[in-house]
Amino acid sequence: MTSSDLNWGAIVIGGGHNGLVAAATLAKSGRKVLLLEAGNEVGGAGRTEEFAPGFRVSAVAHLLNRLHPDVVKTLELERHGLRVERVDFVPSVALSKDGPLVLHGAYGEVLSGASRSEQSAWKVLRAQLLRYAGVLKPFLSRRPPDLAGMSLAEMTGLGQTALALKKLGKEDMRDFLRVLLMNVYDLLDEQLSDDRLKGLLAFDATLGSHLGPRSPTSLLGLYYRLAGEIGGLAGAQILPRGGMGAVVAAIRSAAEKAGVSIRPASPVAKVIVEKGRAIGVVTQNGETLRARTVVSAINPATTILDLVGPREVDTGFVRKVKNIRMKGDAAKLHLALDRPPQFAGVGVAGHKGRLVIAASPDHVERAFNPSKYGEFSPEPVMEITLPSLVDASLAPSGACVLSAVVQYAPYALRQGWTAGKPQFLKAIMAQLEAYAPGIGATVRHADLLTPADIEARYRMPGGHWHHGELQADQMLMLRPVSGWSGYDTPLEGLFLAGAGSHPGGGISGAPGLNAARRIIAMRA
Amino acid sequence: MNQHPTIKPSIDARALAQSHSRTLRLGTPFQPRIDALGLKQDWYSWAGYRAPHSLWDEELEYFAIRSQAALFDISPMTKYRIEGPDAEAYLDRVTLRDVTKLKPGRVHYTAWCDDEGFVLDDGTLFRLSATRFRLCSQERHLPWLLDSAFRYEVSVEEETEVVAGLALQGPTSFAILRDAGFAGVERLKVFDLAEFAHDGATVTISRTGFTGDLGYELFVPADRALSLWDRLMAAGELRGIRAIGYTALNRARLEAGLIVANADFTAAEHAIRADRLRMPDEIGLGFMIDPKKGHFNGRRAILEARAKKTLRHVLVGLEIEGNIPAEHAIVYYRRSQEVGLVSAAMWSPMAKRNIALASLQRPYGDTIVDDLWVEIYAMRELQYQKLMKRAKVVPRPFVKLDRRTANPPADF
Numbered sequence: 001m002t003s004s005d006l007n008w009g010a011i012v013i014g015g016g017h018n019g020l021v022a023a024a025t026l027a028k029s030g031r032k033v034l035l036l037e038a039g040n041e042v043g044g045a046g047r048t049e050e051f052a053p054g055f056r057v058s059a060v061a062h063l064l065n066r067l068h069p070d071v072v073k074t075l076e077l078e079r080h081g082l083r084v085e086r087v088d089f090v091p092s093v094a095l096s097k098d099g100p101l102v103l104h105g106a107y108g109e110v111l112s113g114a115s116r117s118e119q120s121a122w123k124v125l126r127a128q129l130l131r132y133a134g135v136l137k138p139f140l141s142r143r144p145p146d147l148a149g150m151s152l153a154e155m156t157g158l159g160q161t162a163l164a165l166k167k168l169g170k171e172d173m174r175d176f177l178r179v180l181l182m183n184v185y186d187l188l189d190e191q192l193s194d195d196r197l198k199g200l201l202a203f204d205a206t207l208g209s210h211l212g213p214r215s216p217t218s219l220l221g222l223y224y225r226l227a228g229e230i231g232g233l234a235g236a237q238i239l240p241r242g243g244m245g246a247v248v249a250a251i252r253s254a255a256e257k258a259g260v261s262i263r264p265a266s267p268v269a270k271v272i273v274e275k276g277r278a279i280g281v282v283t284q285n286g287e288t289l290r291a292r293t294v295v296s297a298i299n300p301a302t303t304i305l306d307l308v309g310p311r312e313v314d315t316g317f318v319r320k321v322k323n324i325r326m327k328g329d330a331a332k333l334h335l336a337l338d339r340p341p342q343f344a345g346v347g348v349a350g351h352k353g354r355l356v357i358a359a360s361p362d363h364v365e366r367a368f369n370p371s372k373y374g375e376f377s378p379e380p381v382m383e384i385t386l387p388s389l390v391d392a393s394l395a396p397s398g399a400c401v402l403s404a405v406v407q408y409a410p411y412a413l414r415q416g417w418t419a420g421k422p423q424f425l426k427a428i429m430a431q432l433e434a435y436a437p438g439i440g441a442t443v444r445h446a447d448l449l450t451p452a453d454i455e456a457r458y459r460m461p462g463g464h465w466h467h468g469e470l471q472a473d474q475m476l477m478l479r480p481v482s483g484w485s486g487y488d489t490p491l492e493g494l495f496l497a498g499a500g501s502h503p504g505g506g507i508s509g510a511p512g513l514n515a516a517r518r519i520i521a522m523r524a
Numbered sequence: 525m526n527q528h529p530t531i532k533p534s535i536d537a538r539a540l541a542q543s544h545s546r547t548l549r550l551g552t553p554f555q556p557r558i559d560a561l562g563l564k565q566d567w568y569s570w571a572g573y574r575a576p577h578s579l580w581d582e583e584l585e586y587f588a589i590r591s592q593a594a595l596f597d598i599s600p601m602t603k604y605r606i607e608g609p610d611a612e613a614y615l616d617r618v619t620l621r622d623v624t625k626l627k628p629g630r631v632h633y634t635a636w637c638d639d640e641g642f643v644l645d646d647g648t649l650f651r652l653s654a655t656r657f658r659l660c661s662q663e664r665h666l667p668w669l670l671d672s673a674f675r676y677e678v679s680v681e682e683e684t685e686v687v688a689g690l691a692l693q694g695p696t697s698f699a700i701l702r703d704a705g706f707a708g709v710e711r712l713k714v715f716d717l718a719e720f721a722h723d724g725a726t727v728t729i730s731r732t733g734f735t736g737d738l739g740y741e742l743f744v745p746a747d748r749a750l751s752l753w754d755r756l757m758a759a760g761e762l763r764g765i766r767a768i769g770y771t772a773l774n775r776a777r778l779e780a781g782l783i784v785a786n787a788d789f790t791a792a793e794h795a796i797r798a799d800r801l802r803m804p805d806e807i808g809l810g811f812m813i814d815p816k817k818g819h820f821n822g823r824r825a826i827l828e829a830r831a832k833k834t835l836r837h838v839l840v841g842l843e844i845e846g847n848i849p850a851e852h853a854i855v856y857y858r859r860s861q862e863v864g865l866v867s868a869a870m871w872s873p874m875a876k877r878n879i880a881l882a883s884l885q886r887p888y889g890d891t892i893v894d895d896l897w898v899e900i901y902a903m904r905e906l907q908y909q910k911l912m913k914r915a916k917v918v919p920r921p922f923v924k925l926d927r928r929t930a931n932p933p934a935d936f
């Protein structure tokens with residue numbers, strides 16, 4: 001019997017971390033699961049790769065700050081090598097010509113480098129942000145409410161949110177509703193005065209989206225960030241040892257243990273549809289594989305428009321899918337450095353953390369402005385990590401890896417990235433040089449991935465962080481499109497399980513887990 | 525010699541540029557002829573065109589359909605030209621019926637739905653060749669049709685203005701076409717179409733219509749419209765050809781049991797109230813649904829509604845006692861419980877019955893068909909007389925004429 005004759009319980013398309021989580025969860029429920037990954041390695045944007053001889057780095061996502069606790073628990077990731085301890089939490093450092101400001105612990109439990117009054121203002125604002133993010137948290141992790149056919153468990157989840165809202169108290173509740181759709185810029189202006197702190201928060205709120213801090217609803221991005229937790233603490237972050245690939249390796253190991261068959265280098269070309277039902281897939285090399293359930297953990301638009309094809313679904317649905325906005329603005333920079341750089345005024349612990357260049361909310365806004373017109377930021381904002389300081393094995397001895405996420409680099413650069421890329425790299429290096437003088441001279445190799453590169457290399461359309469903008473009109477019941485936010489699709493037997501589905505992107509595993517749970521609940 | 529246009533005082537130019545504001549409704553390519561015959565000046569707006577309710581006498585116009593030949597201008601009907609190697613596959617996905625079974629030279633009546641399975645419109649699909657179609661409908665659908673064309677090798681163009689249309693309906697219609705010199709027209713069976721030469725161009729003639737009678741529809745380039753009209757009128761003079769307006773046609777179509785969008789059901793894009801939307805099964809178009817054909821818009825929703833038995837309405841033909849038309853009357857169960865509404869009604873001279881189309885709430889009209897009543901308000905010398913009349917669910921069409929399908933067509 002060839003494998004084509006086998007009938008799988010479920011075929012998962014895409015071995016990003018969400019695909020792995022979905023596959024593992026389904027396999028644990030007793031299903032026979034096959035996972036097909038296009039690349040030679042699983043992990044998607046969560047891989048660790050060598051980018052220069054002896055230098056390895058988290059290929060795209062580098063900071064772990066939202067791996068969902070249910071994923072860790074369900075897949076027993078700790079038994080598969082995931083280690084998250086409090087000592088691993090790394091600080092965020094707001095770089096500035098006036099000297100840095102540091103948020104220690106879980107998103108600034110302690111703030112240093114700021115005035116007394118700013119410290120107390122931050123304490124109040126931090127508590128408020130976490131409280132409000134906490135209200136949204138159940139919404140931002142579970143399957144979005146499907147008002148028509150909600151299960152008891154889902155009702156309970158909604159009830160919890162209602163309860164959390166109630167616990168806020170009347171004044172807080174009003175304020176929660178007041179600020180919900182505000183822009184982060186104005187909110188920060190209300191409560192803080194230190195530009196460094198405000199710049200960092202404005203950066204975090206807009207990271208991975210096509211919004212500037214002054215864009216309406218930009219505060220939602222900050223809530224999304226703070227609804228994530230790691231090691232049981234909201235807002236915490238770690239630089240995983242071994243890079244993000246190590247986190248993926250733990251999930252992969254759980255998947256294999258659960259019996260998932262993993263096949264890399266097997267891009268899926270087509271989802272086979274018969275009479276409105278997905279019954280299998282055809283790989284790019286022509287192999288037909290049949291399954292009871294097909295789970296797509298790749299981009300939703302790619303799934304529907306390319307793998308399924310518009311002919312098998314309705315016009316209105318195609319309209320919605322075509323309209324999902326997903327043009328990324330985040331670039332990724334990898335530098336192989338002769339030696340660790342020295343960021344002015346930053347201590348040892350700070351260098352092991354996340355270093356943010358976003359001097360003020362205005363700086364972030366100015367960096368955003370050109371992206372609206374297809375131009376990159378002349379003075380980009382960025383988040384820098386030096387992962388080899390946390391895990392020395394990532395670089396040859398004495399040398400150092402720098403990994404940075406840089407905004408704004410519009411996917412569709414008007415002048416084209418062939419011409420634009422060297423210019424953008426120059427702009428980034430100028431920024432780095434300003435904060436870490438001398439860094440330029442130590443660069444052995446530089447690898448800049450524009451959103452267009454990320455799209456091509458990691459099969460992320462638009463190079464988009466979330467596989468679709470995570471803005472109010474593309475969140476919750478509207479993600480990936482209205483009417484189909486519950487991981488199922490108009491095709492029976494086809495489910496979506498990637499970051500393009502609710503709640504969204506980041507290394508969380510939440511879409512993958514939710515999708516698998518949905519499938520199990522539907523007995524599909 | 526060079527002609528230099530003289531610039532006239534601007535007032536003329538401006539008045540000219542604004543002339544559209546004086547044209548309240550567009551004329552069709554046949555307007556000069558119709559205006560000349562429109563003794564009653566009884567116009568209405570058909571998709572923005574000036575169309576006659578009646579030209580000279582409603583009753584006689586109706587009887588022209590049934591006992592002579594009636595010429596009705598269908599130019600305002602929305603027409604799309606759909607062409608390309610994927611045209612068949614495209615239309616099969618957009619519309620309900622199986623387009624792969626529609627052969628070149630054939631026409632079928634079909635409908636199309638949105639994702640929720642609600643009917644956007646019904647219309648006729650003409651297959652002009654393997655790769656070329658004409659879709660005719662009441663409403664406009666270009667954005668929907670274009671969005672549906674994504675990833676199909678097909679072009680969709682509206683041709684409402686450039687193609688003029690005429691319906692020639694009634695017992696003498698075949699003889700008129702033959703006498704007008706359209707050789708071979710006798711070979712057209714019902715729902716066949718063919719092309720014929722006319723005035724240096726081509727006219728597409730199909731044996732179709734909206735009357736349930738022997739009849740044809742003719743499509744010509746707009747600039748050949750008047751010569752076609754004249755050719756038919758001349759040939760039909762001795763066979764009683766008459767131009768007619770919509771009122772007469774509307775009666776004939778009711779006798780034939782045919783429905784009209786936004787009269788007998790509300791098209792999905794027009795409906796404001798959620799409970800006005802209708803699935804094909806709810807307006808008598810369930811026969812078009814073919815679960816075995818390839819995917820079509822609304823399939824999932826339609827089959828789900830069938831499986832879950834969530835269909836809420838049904839469209840039925842009624843025969844009502846007495847002879848007072850029950851236009852827009854409320855339908856009752858056991859004389860008291862409101863269960864639906866009549867959308868069209870008339871005393872049928874052909875059937876000699878008082879007939880109506882009505883939308884009922886299931887199970888009434890579906891499994892419960894007894895004890896149905898309609899409440900008619902009959903105006904009698906400035907006073908309403910309320911009549912409670914018994915209604916019986918009957919099959920459609922109300923009038924079935926052998927001459928509609930007879931081959932060869934009868935030579936009256």
Ligand SMILES: Cc1cc2nc3c(=O)[nH]c(=O)nc-3n(C[C@H](O)[C@H](O)[C@H](O)COP(=O)(O)OP(=O)(O)OC[C@H]3O[C@@H](n4cnc5c(N)ncnc54)[C@H](O)[C@@H]3O)c2cc1C
Nearest residue numbers: 014016017018038044045061062063267268499505506507
């Ligand atoms: C510049 C940048 C920086 C980021 N930084 C962070 C960060 O620091 N922390 C964080 O938490 N998140 C970060 N993210 C977001 C995070 O990387 C993504 O949200 C996340 O990787 C999405 O995971 P996924 O499994 O849903 O999809 P992906 O990681 O995109 O995985 C999809 C997988 O499917 C495979 N695939 C695609 N098409 C096919 C096909 N036809 N057949 C078979 N397989 C296919 C791909 O090869 C890929 O392996 C960043 C994103 C970007 C763009």
